[in-house]
Amino acid sequence: MNITSKDGTTLAVDTTGQGTPLILIGGAFNDRSTVAGLAAELATGFRVVTYDRRGRSASDDKSDDYLVANEIADLAAVVEYFGGHASVFGHSSGAALAMEAVVRGLPIDRLAVYEPPYRVDDNLPTSRTDVNERLKSLVAAGDGPGAVELFMAEVIGVPAEGIAGMRAGEVWPFLVGQAPSLPYDVLVMQPWRPMPVERIAGIGVPLLAVYGDRTEPGLAAATKAVAAAVPGARLEALAGEDHAVLQRPAALAPLLAEFFG
Structure with missing residues (x-):
């Protein structure tokens, strides 16, 4: 419904x-x-x-x-x-x-x-305070993959090799499909x-x-x-x-x- x-x-x-x-x-x-x-x-x-x-x-x-x-x-x-x-x-x-x-x-x-x-x-690494504005810019530009990579790297802390593995996997299109919502996750966290x-x-x-x-x-x-x-x-x-x-x-x-x- x-x-x-x-x-x-x-x-x-x-x-x-x-x-x-x-x-x-x-x-x-x-x-x-x-x-x-x-x-x-x-x-x-x-x-x-x-x-x-x-x-x-x-x-x-x-x-x-x-x-x-x-x-x-x-x-x-x-x-x-x-x-x-x-x-x-x-x-x-x-x-x-x-x-x-x-x-x-x-x-x-x-x-x-x-x-x-x-x-x-x-003592843990922290995201830059402008991460949400950069995410919003990528989403507005239609760069879903870029938004996913930014969120993975700076918000979650996934290393570059881990992100590369995701890009090559079957789940990547699903992740990119969720990109427009990522600024909401950053705002609430x-x-x-x-x-x-x-x-x-x-x-x-x-x-x-x-x-x-x-x-x-x-x-x-x-x-x-x-x-x-x-x-x-x-x-x-x-x-x-x-x-x-x-x-x-x-x-x-x-x-x-x-x-x-």
């Missing part, structure tokens, strides 16, 4: 299962297809909702500029369509978006996040700044923070920092998992089902 956001943007939405609404939000280079496996695992107990964030796959973007408020309005439209209240799971930058939505007062009942990519170690601890501490709903015990140390540290900042938050480590857990949804689904149930 399609849901129309506040500014007229059309969001492509899938649903599966019956019960309490549970919305899944992917991070950078993810759309509703990449969370479909997790949705299928959770469909026995929930009405699982997945959607393409604006500028991705089958969702358009009618805004004049990139603003976090645009994506908050999108999530608000999805929540409203499915009854006005929902639980939410966010992966990576989708986790940061979900937390920001709670802080801004969206009617989210319970929240689970997987490895929100905040910077909590001042703000990788040039430390994690906004005081803002996150304002989350007042039950929160589950999850990381894989084989993930990058920075992502594990960020997840632990989120759990420490939110009063009453629960922290869990998944054995044998890393940031690519969406490719192995059966490893994550039982923990989410227990938390949201």
